[in-house]
Amino acid sequence: MDLKDTPTLExxxxxxxxxxxxxxxxxxxGHPxxxxxxxxxxVVLSHHLHLNPKNPKWLERDRLVFSGGHASAxxxxxxxxxxxxxxxxxxxxxRQLHSKTPGHPEYQHTEGIEVTTGPLGQGFANAVGLAMAxxxxxxxxxxxxxHKVYCLCGDGDLQEGVSYESASLAGHLGLDNLIVLYDSNAITIEGDTNLAFSENVRLRFEAQGWAVLECQGHNFLDIDNTLNTAKQxxxxxxxxxxxxxxxxxxxxEGSAKTHGAPLGAEVLKRAKEALGWAHPPFYIPEEVKLxxxxxxxxxxxxxxxxxxxAETKEKIAHLQxxxxxxxxxxxxxxxxxxxxxxxxxxxxNAISQAYLGFVGGSADLAPSNNTRLKEQGDFLKGQCGRNLHFGIREHAMGAICNGISNYGLFVPFCATFFVFSDYLAPALRLSALMQNQVYYIFTHDSIGVGEDGATHQPIEQLSHLRAIPNxxxxRPMDAHENxxxxxxxxxxxKSAAFMLSRQDLEVASSAxxxxxxxxxxxxxxxxxxxQISLLSSGSEVLPCLKAAALLEAENIGVQVVSVPCFDLLLRQEQDYLNTLLVGEVLAVEAxxxxxxxxxxxxVLGMESFGKSGKGADLFKHFGFSPENIxxxxxALL
Amino acid sequence: MDLKDTPTLExxxxxxxxxxxxxxxxxxxGHPxxxxxxxxxxVVLSHHLHLNPKNPKWLERDRLVFSGGHASAxxxxxxxxxxxxxxxxxxxxxRQLHSKTPGHPEYQHTEGIEVTTGPLGQGFANAVGLAMAxxxxxxxxxxxxxHKVYCLCGDGDLQEGVSYESASLAGHLGLDNLIVLYDSNAITIEGDTNLAFSENVRLRFEAQGWAVLECQGHNFLDIDNTLNTAKQxxxxxxxxxxxxxxxxxxxxEGSAKTHGAPLGAEVLKRAKEALGWAHPPFYIPEEVKLxxxxxxxxxxxxxxxxxxxAETKEKIAHLQxxxxxxxxxxxxxxxxxxxxxxxxxxxxNAISQAYLGFVGGSADLAPSNNTRLKEQGDFLKGQCGRNLHFGIREHAMGAICNGISNYGLFVPFCATFFVFSDYLAPALRLSALMQNQVYYIFTHDSIGVGEDGATHQPIEQLSHLRAIPNxxxxRPMDAHENxxxxxxxxxxxKSAAFMLSRQDLEVASSAxxxxxxxxxxxxxxxxxxxQISLLSSGSEVLPCLKAAALLEAENIGVQVVSVPCFDLLLRQEQDYLNTLLVGEVLAVEAxxxxxxxxxxxxVLGMESFGKSGKGADLFKHFGFSPENIxxxxxALL
Known part of the structure; x- marks a missing residue:
């Protein structure tokens, strides 16, 4: 491609x-x-990219992320x-059912798609993850x-908190392999961006440790020069x-009307005429394809x-x-x-010893989440250990792990308090949707959190995450089940989450x-x-065992069923379930x-938010004592 | 208070x-x-604040938000x-059970608390909402x-995406009534902030349209001078x-160890000795209290x-x-x-006509969410209409609405696509926890979204929001139920959410x-x-009615139960439920x-994510045709 051959480029x-x-x-x-x-x-980017259409998974390819997934066409x-x-x-x-070309690009569905994008800001953070990987x-x-990681993004991406969070970390880590093209068209759905956005974007990114360049996005040479500078x-x-x-x-042209609806047959016809494009729809000149x-x-x-x-090949094989x-x-x-x-x-730590691609960290809670990989060093600017420090940026953390997972050589984990899973839910949803492999470590589970109170005690979060497909x-009852x-x-x-207790739990399972x-x-x-089956998970299993003893003392037959993974239980055949669900069934979970x-x-569950107080007091207050169970x-009998 | 009387201040x-x-x-x-x-x-801030302890709800009081709710002591x-x-x-x-002083400050629980804080970044955005209100x-x-709105925040708040989003909007709107004190102590839980954070915070806020001042946070006069400048x-x-x-x-001093654990009796004793503080615990000198x-x-x-x-009083009465x-x-x-x-x-629009305090808007989706209040003008810099423009900032939108609601004179609503409720869930949770009054308008409900595909189709979101206490x-089946x-x-x-269809629905309810x-x-x-009861909500009720007709044609007795609010149904007495749950009960919801x-x-529900395709094709594909219902x-009979 000759970047001075303007007629061809046009x-x-x-x-x-x-x-x-x-x-x-x-x-x-769709979105024309x-x-x-x-x-x-x-057109210019095509000239810069190193990709192999014959092997879309070539490890040293450039990664390209369209953060605005609505650019799917x-x-x-x-x-x-x-x-x-x-x-x-x-x-x-x-955009038709069962097509290879859904409304937003989907990873694992269409070859060449690096990440599923659509929810704004995610792709930007995924790109940071790919660059970290x-x-x-x-x-x-x-x-x-x-290789380089390229990301195309728009105003929508840059207004989302997750892009600020991940940009902040990218600047901190000095990720010189990351090039983000910001499609600054000054238009959003409600109209002119300046209705709600008047940031100095250059200054903002400079404040976060980035280099900032500008180009005229319809001038081939200017785009090319700018990309060349960025690569250095x-x-x-x-x-x-x-x-x-x-x-x-x-x-x-220049109107919000082109954002989310077809141009219309009439405008499209005239637009083609104006450029002398006397071809049927979907026409591609042979030389253009070349x-x-x-x-x-x-x-x-x-x-x-x-x-x-040979050594590198061996390591790659191990990682893959x-x-x-x-x-x-x-x-x-x-x-x-x-x-x-x-x-x-x-x-x-045990896992990290056996597999060198196991990397991860916490959103500034490593000492509380117990996520430190003791012998693996830190991942910092110019330093390539396996302990990642995400900062207090849960949302970026999840999205970055998606990027790391999709890169293909690593299995990432990330961690925060369970209640803050809310902060990264949009990224976690995409882990599930993309069917990649990210492990979410959520400690400080349930009212067991204790004194930190209602703001820090997850109540609805288990139902939420269990409702996410794939x-x-x-939620293990003890260290053995863990x-x-x-x-x-x-x-x-595949991607999964672990809900873990802050408080000590006695090992009582020999499953x-x-x-x-x-x-x-x-x-x-x-x-x-x-006559009764008590179903429970996590820290409530032990009180159920104690409740069973109380019932047995009254000569009531009872069994306790531990359910460390509700999602897997859903898939069991009825015969097996029948052995668990004997007599009256009471589920107990905080x-x-x-x-x-x-x-x-x-169901003995939580019908309100939690409270601040000692964990043991709370379990009793909310009805999770053996006596109340x-x-x-x-009462069911 | 004399700000030159250093001994007293000390x-x-x-x-x-x-x-x-x-x-x-x-x-x-706790967090000392x-x-x-x-x-x-x-100490210095106490001198600046206009509050009335006798009437914590005085309308013209300054608002003070401790965004770092762990500063609760x-x-x-x-x-x-x-x-x-x-x-x-x-x-x-x-931090004891049933106390007035829980681990994190809770609105409506303790007098003088303006917002519930704890989840980092929320308080910052709430303060922006209070300033907008x-x-x-x-x-x-x-x-x-x-009056002024003061907010104290820390590194944790500033690393969270929601603070960037809301700061961007605050700068855009030129909220000169907002003063944020950033407790820059360079320490987070994992240690030194520069492990993960090296932004130029001054530049970042200047890029977002803020004035930035600095002060030495242990120098009374410097703090005072800076506050005076900020107020101008x-x-x-x-x-x-x-x-x-x-x-x-x-x-x-200066160590992360003081962040989340008591100092210990021994250190505390020596610290008191070092300052000549020979008093029992909880000692307050009389003149200090004065x-x-x-x-x-x-x-x-x-x-x-x-x-x-009189006119102002009347308007206030109307708003309140x-x-x-x-x-x-x-x-x-x-x-x-x-x-x-x-x-x-x-x-x-009808509501906005009757109540002047009804204000709101969308995260850049007003034309899609249909949230424009037609005769109410725009809320922009120097312009006080009732249509808010949040920009593509869902998370800040939710948190800002919490601030507006807690202010006491307005009832806010906000809007986005339902699937993006994930982005603002942490704020929505706090609406529920605070028991304030914010309405969340979520359009583009279910697979009915159609061509935009899996990234844009809510699946787990209904279960999530229904699991949130209070x-x-x-989810209305038609305009009448709406x-x-x-x-x-x-x-x-109280706070609530509405899930609304993108696609046309025929009015079939005369409830x-x-x-x-x-x-x-x-x-x-x-x-x-x-013999059968079909329970359903929203867009699936109509196919259930059609399914009922098919069953009736086979002489099968059937009733269709519309459930526009699952949460309210949960509270009905058994007698009433018995009239709804007749025969075999099949719930149908996408x-x-x-x-x-x-x-x-x-339950006929969704067991996977959605797909890209025409809405009607998707309803059929996923089993929500009258025939399949x-x-x-x-099959249940």
């Missing part, structure tokens, strides 16, 4: 613009404005033009990893690209692979295998008292892996045939707990 | 320091470091010293409202106060009240009454087709207020005694739906 951009406009028109739904506004940048059009496995038919099926790769594997920067770089939304859409093609990537990958040492079968898990004895946040800390929530939960979770190879794998199992069964009605006749159970 | 600060340290020591839990670090600032100590209804006994019961008060009621600013002002965490705690007292506030309020015109009984609601006819987001827009979730839901919600006088007030009611009952097992034998129902 033809490429025009092709891209109308291809996107045609896609939206055909679907009768951003695609048309970014077309010129996309542009994304799919580019993938097609570059030579990825997205056909013209796929473009014509844009790239630095981790470089630190672990050497200079063979020196020793800081993360923001390129403020001044663009016009809906560029080429005649009287709609110019866009990224077939050079295949050769680039071959050259790169040739230079890898994500093999957790060799972890030397700690053993916890019956009767031992240990907070599950503490046992979890030991487990994390996501598993583990180990088994990790074994199950790592075998299942085996098979039992925990089923989500729930009979922990205790009285000699007499059970959470809102309505989902337990799936299995239980009655026994009394509720008795 | 005595005041020392009293405050040791009072706080004693509280934490007595509770054996921040309280001791801020003591000098608190300081908050309670100050309330006591200022003369609020917090006794020395209350201080001694710090104050501007609204000024615009509506005149210069009688000219024509922008929101950030005061960077350089402090030492745990100031006065000897060798622990100097701290804010009894002047009573006189200030009297003078202020005298000057109010929050009387919605005169709303002229629109009428929607059976058979009319109308998206509930559209009917809701008409309702919002919060009500309305009206009734608002009537119920406004009568109930009355009493029925909706119960949360659910029999919408349709076949002539034959029902959401995860596990909570329906509380009422239903079987009928078939599921049949």
């Amino acid at each position: 033809k490429m951009a025009t092709t891209l613009r109308f291809l996107c406009a045609d896609m939206v028109q055909e679907a009768n739904s 404005g951003v695609a048309m506004g970014l077309a010129d940048i996309a 542009l994304v799919y059009a580019l993938l097609h033009l570059w030579g990825f496995n997205v056909t013209l038919e796929d473009l014509k099926a844009f 790239s630095k981790l790769a470089q630190g672990t594997l050497g200079a063979a990893f020196s 920067s020793d800081k993360p770089t923001l390129i403020i690209a001044h663009t016009t939304i809906g560029k080429g859409a005649l009287e709609l 110019h866009f093609s990224l077939q050079r990537g295949e050769g680039e990958e071959k050259l790169w692979a040739q230079d890898l040492s 295998a994500k093999d957790f079968s060799k972890v030397a898990y700690p053993v916890f004895e019956l009767g031992q008292k240990c907070a599950t946040r503490a046992s979890n800390g030991v487990i994390l 996501f598993e929530v583990y 180990v088994l939960c990790w074994q199950v979770a790592l075998k299942r190879n 085996n892996l098979e039992q925990v794998q089923r989500g729930g199992y009979v922990l205790h069964k009285s000699a007499r045939e059970p 959470s809102r707990g309505l989902e337990w009605f799936k299995f239980a006749d009655s 026994a009394s509720k159970a008795r | 005595k005041m600060a020392t009293t405050l320091r040791f009072l706080c340290a004693d509280m934490v020591q007595e509770a054996n839990s 470091g921040v309280a001791m670090g801020l003591a000098d600032i608190a 300081l908050v309670y100590a100050l309330l006591h010293l200022w003369g609020f209804n917090v006794t020395l006994e209350d201080l001694k019961a710090f 104050s501007k609204l008060a000024q615009g509506t009621l005149g210069a009688a409202f000219s 600013s024509d922008k929101p002002t950030l005061i960077i106060a350089h402090t030492t965490i745990g100031k006065g705690a000897l060798e622990l 100097h701290f007292s804010l009894q002047r506030g009573e006189g200030e309020e009297k003078l202020w009240a005298q000057d109010l015109s 009454a929050k009387d919605f009984s005169k709303v002229a609601y629109p009428v929607f006819e059976l058979g009319q087709k109308c998206a509930t987001r559209a009917s809701n827009g008409v309702i919002l 919060f009500e979730v309305y 009206v009734l839901c608002w009537q119920v919600a406004l009568k109930r006088n 009355n207020l009493e029925q909706v007030q119960r949360g659910g009611y029999v919408l349709h009952k076949s002539a034959r005694e029902p 959401s995860r739906g596990l909570e329906w097992f509380k009422f239903a034998d079987s 009928a078939s599921k129902a049949r």
Whole structure:
């Protein structure tokens, strides 16, 4: 591609613009404005990118994230033009059920998509995660990893808190491999951005330790020069690209009307006429396709692979295998008292010994969350340890871990107090949606938090996370179950969360892996045939065991079912469930707990927020004493 | 108070320091470091504040928000010293069950607390909301409202995305009544802030349109001078106060160890000795109490009240009454087709006509959320209309609305797509916890969103919000129910959410207020005694009615129960429920739906994320066609 051959570049951009406009028109739904506004940048970027359409997972490829996922028409059009496995038919099926081209780009659904984007700001933070992962790769594997991470974002992304959080960390870490192109078109859905936004974006990013460049987003040479400068920067770089939304859409050019609706057949027809584009919809000139093609990537990958040492290859294989079968898990004895946040800390360290790609940290709560990997050093500017320091930035933490996971060489975990899972829920949802592998460590579970009070005690959070599809929530009753939960979770190879106690819990389970794998199992069964089954999880299992003893003393048959993973229990066949749900079923959990009605006749849960007070006082106050559990159970008979 | 009388000021600060340290020591839990670090600032601030301890709700009082709610010991100590209804006994019961002094300050629980704080960043955004409300008060009621809003915050607050978002809006709106004191002590839980944070905070706030001042946080005169300058600013002002965490705690001074644990009896004893403080714990010298007292506030309020015109008093009475009984609601006819987001827009306008304190807006989605109040103008810099423009800042939007609600003169609403309720969940949770009155308008409900796909389709969100205590979730089946839901919600006088369809829904309900007030009611009952009850909400009720017709054609008795408010249904007595839950009960809702097992034998819900495609195709694909509903129902018999 010759960047001085303006006529060809313009033809490429025009092709891209109308291809996107045609896609939206055909679907009768979508966002033409951003695609048309970014077309010129996309043409130049195609020249800079190192990708291999034949192997979309080439490890040393540049990563490209469209943070504004509503630019999906542009994304799919580019993938097609570059030579990825997205056909013209796929473009014509844009936004239709079962197509390869859904309304927002989806990871694992369409080749070449690095992350699922759509919820604004996420992609920006994912890109920071990808850049961190790239630095981790470089630190672990050497200079063979020196690609760039590009991110295209818009005003929406930059107004979201998650972008400030992650930009702050990117600047702090000096991620010089990150280049963000900010599509500054001064338009949002309600109209002019200055209705609600008047920041000095340059100053803001400089305050956060970034290099800031500007370019005219419709001038090929200017875009190219700016990208070249950015690639030399020793800081993360923001390129403020001044663009016009809906560029080429005649009287709609520059208008919010091009944002979220088709241009309309009439405007589109006139727009094509104005540029002398006398072609049918979805037309791609042959030479345009040639110019866009990224077939050079295949050769680039071959050259790169040739230079890898045997040692590097071995390390890559280790990282990619994500093999957790060799972890030397700690053993916890019956009767031992240990907070599950503490046992979890030991487990994390054991895992990190067996798998070098296990990296993570906390949102400034490492000493409380027990997430320190003792022998693995810190990940700081110019320092490549495996302990990440996210700062007090829960939301960015989740989104960054998504980026790290999607990078392909690492398995990240992150941590905060359980109640603050709310802060990162949008990112956690995307872990589930993307089917990647991020572990969320949530300590300070339930009213067991104690004195910090209602603001710090999760109530509705368990119901929330259990309701997320394709996501598993583990709440072990003790340190022993905690180990088994990790074994199950790592075998299942997908994102999951662990709810862990602040307070000591006595080890009372001697379950085996098979039992925990089923989500729930009979922990205790009285000699007499059970008339009551008590279902419970986490810190409430022990009081249930004590309640069972009280009931047995009255000659009432009872069994206690520990449910470390409600989600897995949901999948068990009825025959197995029948062995758990014997007689009257009472579920006991210090959470809102309505989902337990799936299995239980009655639920002893939380119907209000918590309170400030000693944990033991709170358990009693809210009805989780053995005496009250026994009394509720008795009432069912 | 004489700000040149350093010995007295020091005595005041020392009293405050040791009072706080004693509280934490007595509770054996809490955060002494921040309280001791801020003591000098608190002494000077006491001199600036206009508060009336005799009437904590005085409308023209300054608002003071401790965004770092872990500074609660300081908050309670100050309330006591200022003369609020917090006794020395209350201080001694710090963080104990049922005390007036919980671990984090709680609105409506302790007099003088403006907002519940603890989850970091929220208080900062609440303060922006209070400042916006104050501007609204000024615009509506005149210069009688000219007080300041003070906020104390720390590194934790400033690292959270919600503080960036709300600071950006505050700068944009030029909120010159807002003064934020940033307790810059360079320490967080993991240690030195520069482990994860190296922003130029001055530049960052200047980029967002703020004035930035700095002071030495242990120099009384410097603090005072800086506050005086801030009060004259024509922008929101950030005061960077350089402090030492745990100031006065000897060798622990400046250490992260003072953050979240008592100093220990031994250190505390030596610290007191070092300052010649030979007093028992909780000692307050008489003259210190006199100097701290804010009894002047009573006189200030009297003078202020005298000057109010009759017209202003009348307007205040109107705003405070929050009387919605005169709303002229629109009428929607059976058979009319109308998206509930559209009917809701008409309702919002009707409410705004009847009550002048009804203010709100959207996170840049007003045209999609239908939240424009047509005749009420815009709230912009120097312009006091009732349409708020939050920008693409969902989290700040929620937290700002909490501030506006707590201000006392307005009832705010805010809006976004339902799936993005995740972004503001931490703020919404605090609406519920604080028992204030904020309405959340969530349009683009369920897979009905259509082509935008899985990232934009809420699945788990209904279960999440229904699990939040003291919060009500309305999901009307049509425009008629939408009206009734608002009537119920406004009568109930508490925070609530409305889930509204993007797509047209046919009006098929002719329910009355009493029925909706119960949360659910029999919408349709076949002539034959029902063998099946179909429970449903929102857009799935209509297909249930059609399924009922299919079943009736087979001579199967069936009733359809519409449940616009699941939370209210939970509170109905068994007798009433028995009339709804007749025969086999199938719940049908395009959401995860596990909570329906509380009422239903079987649930037809969503077990995966959604997909991109036409809404009608998706409803069919995921099993919400009348035919499939009928078939599921049949299978239960």
